Amino acid sequence: MDPHTGALAWLAQCAASNLLDRLVDRALDGPAAPPAWPRPAKTPAGTVEISVRHHLAAKARTPVIITLQEDGSRTGTAFPAVLGHTARIALPGGRYFGAAMVVDPARRTLQGIGWSHLTIAARRTSPCLIPVNRPSAPVILQLGLRKADGTPLFRI
Template sequence: MDPHTGALAWLAQGSAANLLDRLVDRALEGPPLSPAWPRPGRAPAGTVEIAVRHHATAKGRTPVILTLQEDRGDTHTVFSAVLGHTTRVALPDGGYFGAAMVVDPDGRRLRGIGWSRLTVTARRTSPCVISSRRPTAPVMLQLGLRKADGTPLFRL
């Protein structure tokens, strides 16, 4: 597996189905809360503004599941967003890998998947745009987007 897909594979592990349902519900309920990074950094934090774009036009509030992972660490976090909206996250400065999954509001059909590297500089705001594309079955298998019983986490 490509080392850059770790953030997506991490989401698929454990109770991904329950987490997915909660994240989709949270994205559809209203304006998202400011996401929090799991641990404080040693250096002053910077801000990253993440926007997710999709190749096809989406109607209404389309939920997006964002996953952030440190480049040289094992700290991850996952949070919900809305397609086309900008999400601001305060992070310790450093390099990160961001992954986005665009899902139907019913939460069971994966419409898009994309990832990007991002660099956060202390006391600055860094923009990041993640472009998503329609996933294929081989990509889904490579990422391990399956439930514990082996069934697919999403329909294509």
């Protein structure tokens, strides 16, 4: 499994464990406190400004679930955002892999999924754009976006 698939599979596992519902609720409730990185920093912190780009021109607030993992790590952190808004996060300097899922909670559909590599410079602000595209059935199957009983987590 390549690093991209592994990170997206980790995102899928988080989503399948009811984390998705909580993150979507937090995204729609308004701005939350910035997420905390799960480990102490070995290098000085930098800031990343993450934007998610999708062809969807939603009139309503569309929730986005963003995950970040350090390169080579099997864990990371997930946090909510809203499509069209920029998330600003302080992270230890280094290389990361970011993934984003655009969801429609009312219809339980996955509207987009994408990923991007980013490098956080210590004591600087780094922009990051995650382009998302409409998912295909093979991508959904490869990522394991299924509930514990085997039913699909999302419709596409």
